[in-house]
Amino acid sequence: MQVLATYNIKGGVGKTASAVNLSYCAFKENRRVLVWDLDPQGAATYYFRVKPKIKAGVKRLVSKPKTVRDVIKATNFDGLDLLPADFSSRNMDIYLNDEKKSELRFRKLLSHLAPDYDLLIIDCPPSISLASNNVFNACEHLLIPTIPTHLSFRAYDQLKRFLKKKNKFNVKLLPYLYMVDRRKSIHKQFSEMFPRRYPEGLHTAISYSSVVEKMGIYRAPVECFDTYSKVTEDFNSLWNEISSRVFVVRA
Amino acid sequence: MNISGKQLHSTRYQSFSDLNKLLLSLYPQCHPSGLQTRRSYLDTVDRRIARNQWIFELDEMQRGCILRLRALPDQREVVSAWNSFSPQTCRDLESEELRDKLTPIMKNRAFIATNTFRVKCHIFEIENRHGKITCRIAIERYCRGKSPYAVLMTVSPLRGYEQKSEKVTALLKRDYQFSANWEDCSLYPLLHPDNTAPCLPPRGEFELDPQTPAREALSSILLYHLDVLENNEAGIIEDIDAEFLHDFRIAGRYTRSLVSQVKDVYPPARLRRFMDDMRWLSRITSTHRDLDVFLWDLPDYIDIASTNRETELEALKNLLMKQRSAEHRRLVSALKSRKYERFKQDWRKFLEVSGNNKSTSDRGNAPILLSANLAIRNNYRKLLRQGRKIEKKYAYNPLHNLRKTGKKLRYLINTFESLYPEEEMARTTSTLKKLQNNLGKITDMHTQRELTRSWSKLLSDSGEIDQHTLDAIGEIEKFSHKSEKKAARNFKRVYREFSKAGNQKLFTDIFR
Numbered sequence: 001m002q003v004l005a006t007y008n009i010k011g012g013v014g015k016t017a018s019a020v021n022l023s024y025c026a027f028k029e030n031r032r033v034l035v036w037d038l039d040p041q042g043a044a045t046y047y048f049r050v051k052p053k054i055k056a057g058v059k060r061l062v063s064k065p066k067t068v069r070d071v072i073k074a075t076n077f078d079g080l081d082l083l084p085a086d087f088s089s090r091n092m093d094i095y096l097n098d099e100k101k102s103e104l105r106f107r108k109l110l111s112h113l114a115p116d117y118d119l120l121i122i123d124c125p126p127s128i129s130l131a132s133n134n135v136f137n138a139c140e141h142l143l144i145p146t147i148p149t150h151l152s153f154r155a156y157d158q159l160k161r162f163l164k165k166k167n168k169f170n171v172k173l174l175p176y177l178y179m180v181d182r183r184k185s186i187h188k189q190f191s192e193m194f195p196r197r198y199p200e201g202l203h204t205a206i207s208y209s210s211v212v213e214k215m216g217i218y219r220a221p222v223e224c225f226d227t228y229s230k231v232t233e234d235f236n237s238l239w240n241e242i243s244s245r246v247f248v249v250r251a
Numbered sequence: 252m253n254i255s256g257k258q259l260h261s262t263r264y265q266s267f268s269d270l271n272k273l274l275l276s277l278y279p280q281c282h283p284s285g286l287q288t289r290r291s292y293l294d295t296v297d298r299r300i301a302r303n304q305w306i307f308e309l310d311e312m313q314r315g316c317i318l319r320l321r322a323l324p325d326q327r328e329v330v331s332a333w334n335s336f337s338p339q340t341c342r343d344l345e346s347e348e349l350r351d352k353l354t355p356i357m358k359n360r361a362f363i364a365t366n367t368f369r370v371k372c373h374i375f376e377i378e379n380r381h382g383k384i385t386c387r388i389a390i391e392r393y394c395r396g397k398s399p400y401a402v403l404m405t406v407s408p409l410r411g412y413e414q415k416s417e418k419v420t421a422l423l424k425r426d427y428q429f430s431a432n433w434e435d436c437s438l439y440p441l442l443h444p445d446n447t448a449p450c451l452p453p454r455g456e457f458e459l460d461p462q463t464p465a466r467e468a469l470s471s472i473l474l475y476h477l478d479v480l481e482n483n484e485a486g487i488i489e490d491i492d493a494e495f496l497h498d499f500r501i502a503g504r505y506t507r508s509l510v511s512q513v514k515d516v517y518p519p520a521r522l523r524r525f526m527d528d529m530r531w532l533s534r535i536t537s538t539h540r541d542l543d544v545f546l547w548d549l550p551d552y553i554d555i556a557s558t559n560r561e562t563e564l565e566a567l568k569n570l571l572m573k574q575r576s577a578e579h580r581r582l583v584s585a586l587k588s589r590k591y592e593r594f595k596q597d598w599r600k601f602l603e604v605s606g607n608n609k610s611t612s613d614r615g616n617a618p619i620l621l622s623a624n625l626a627i628r629n630n631y632r633k634l635l636r637q638g639r640k641i642e643k644k645y646a647y648n649p650l651h652n653l654r655k656t657g658k659k660l661r662y663l664i665n666t667f668e669s670l671y672p673e674e675e676m677a678r679t680t681s682t683l684k685k686l687q688n689n690l691g692k693i694t695d696m697h698t699q700r701e702l703t704r705s706w707s708k709l710l711s712d713s714g715e716i717d718q719h720t721l722d723a724i725g726e727i728e729k730f731s732h733k734s735e736k737k738a739a740r741n742f743k744r745v746y747r748e749f750s751k752a753g754n755q756k757l758f759t760d761i762f763r
Contacts, residue, residue, distance in 0.1 A: 030314055030315060030333060030335075032333070049382050049383040050383060050411075071411075072410055073410060073411030073412070074384075074410040074412065076382075076383065076384045081410060115347060115348070219381075219382065
């Protein structure tokens with residue numbers, strides 16, 4: 001099972017929209033996909049029309065990882081499942097701290113899911129915490145949606161410095177441009193700077209579009225209600241690029 | 252979409268349109284969607300899946316298929332999985348869970364489609380007030396050709412929403428007299444194991460009367476093995492799976508072994524021609540069988556050899572496949588030949604006449620128990636003699652002969668076991684089996700090593716491969732050699748266990 005996470009220290013940069021739309025792209029390829037909504041806001045859970053509730057809360061999930069299978073819900077897409085959000089995940093760090101090997105609890109939890117899924121995408125909250133350390137230990141690639149502005153690039157640099165300083169996480173960073181509005185000269189400027197400054201980044205950029213905001217009305221991935229939009233095309237291209245890096249074909 | 256779940260049927264609602272109307276009346280907000288698929292029910296030619304009280308379904312989809320294993324009698328779904336192509340054998344199953352369930356009962360046998368239907372589905376998705384689908388109900392019309400064969404309803408639960416599907420099922424059963432009882436379903440007669448043609452197992456279980464004249468008993472046994480030979484011909488010719496040839500060869504080995512070990516029942520001069528024919532059959536099938544075994548094991552060797560050897564061993568695999576095709580053509584030609592046809596006709600006639608008429612030899616007319624005792628005792632003593640020599644000085648060729656003697660002994664014991672007390676026979680076969688397993692491991696690995704060496708040379712001479720491939724084949728050879736040596740180290744201990752005084756007494760007491 002490949003584990004990806006959409007992550008950024010900044011909020012409102014497109015983590016949830018990316019997680020939901022990319023998981024849908026993977027689902028269309030007949031992969032068995034699971035989305036884990038780790039954000040207490042529960043936006044991904046809302047998009048998938050699932051109640052944001054886990055029986056006995058995330059505390060039990062952290063202390064008894066084997067129970068993870070009991071709380072997974074099918075979405076309306078047969079083959080795309082959801083580990084829903086729960087408001088108790090606001091206290092995730094407290095629960096993790098109470099456990100042994102507190103930075104490896106997610107990895108243990110996910111090991112119980114490996115036989116059932118080909119891909120797991122974790123939608124992370126905007127924070128840097130014990131929970132995010134768990135994510136860094138559990139996943140192979142971090143997808144980092146980055147708006148082409150100075151502060152976003154700064155936030156990414158902060159993350160890189162943090163990971164380098166810790167020097168214990170093997171996770172690969174895959175930043176990509178999100179909400180790119182080419183009418184804005186600053187977006188254009190930073191978009192041109194991006195590949196030079198971050199050669200590890202993905203080449204596909206997601207264009208700014210109000211269609212993404214309509215996800216909250218339709219409560220579905222963009223492709224389900226606007227098949228021919230630019231954003232749909234962008235997410236499909238992005239997924240193709242991600243999967244070519246993530247799913248390495250054995251020679 | 253995978254519509255998996257409880258299948259329900261009703262005598263009251265039997266047509267597609269009746270069920271449609273019923274569901275629309277119960278869930279008027281639903282807008283059914285349509286789906287068509289080809290559904291096949293898979294099993295082995297000898298119905299191992301059905302005999303295990305399972306049904307195995309395959310639904311063809313655009314980029315692969317959905318596989319479902321259900322348990323009878325309530326057709327509860329055991330496993331449901333996606334496969335990117337239609338599987339031929341258990342090896343092709345991508346789901347580990349399915350492989351774990353089916354491999355122990357199927358072993359190397361191929362899947363065949365015992366029944367295939369066009370299935371037209373109408374799928375009703377029941378949503379909650381948030382627009383979340385909580386249950387799917389599919390009406391499935393099974394058609395063969397143009398005629399509808401059966402109409403079933405499947406209530407498919409969604410993960411995390413199982414309660415909803417249970418409520419729906421309960422409602423349909425209680426208020427509309429739907430049943431999940433498989434025996435009432437119109438598909439039942441097609442798929443139940445009792446309604447499928449039996450297949451002859453190669454070994455056979457003979458209930459023998461000890462006083463039956465030897466010629467009569469032996470003839471009936473050999474006629475059974477001739478039936479097994481014929482039974483497997485079509486499967487070999489069509490190349491359905493490797494087990495047809497394996498069973499064919501086992502029947503041949505039993506025949507040769509019984510005729511050569513149970514002596515003086517038939518006139519030797521008459522037998523000579525038939526035994527020549529049986530040896531011919533053994534020769535023409537031997538290389539084919541070796542290739543089947545190696546090709547079956549090749550994926551395991553790729554894992555053993557080291558990483559990334561799959562492409563390097565591709566050249567070897569291609570060579571073996573080419574050789575196998577050539578062997579198969581030769582074998583099919585032999586099975587369709589007049590020589591083979593004449594052999595079968597004459598052998599059958601010989602056995603029927605011998606079975607029904609008094610023999611010219613006293614041994615042939617004496618009770619079968621006497622012949623069986625003598626044959627088993629003689630073989631057992633030969634086994635001990637050969638084993639003692641190897642115990643003193645290990646050598647491969649004598650060990651290979653020991654294995655052959657052991658096989659003959661096992662065939663005799665298997666054939667005549669109904670003549671002896673069950674418990675004692677179980678103990679003798681248990682010790683013999685351990686010895687045979689050890690000898691089998693040694694000789695199989697030795698053969699494997701020789702074969703890989705010869706193929707390596709063949710490939711090397713043809714200039715078809717590079718050094719990487721030679722290295723990869725070399726690793727297989729090394730592995731075979733290592734396994735052979737390991738098994739050979741265990742031989743003395745296993746043989747001593749077999750030949751200890753207690754076992755010897757057991758043998759002499761039973762086969763007096």
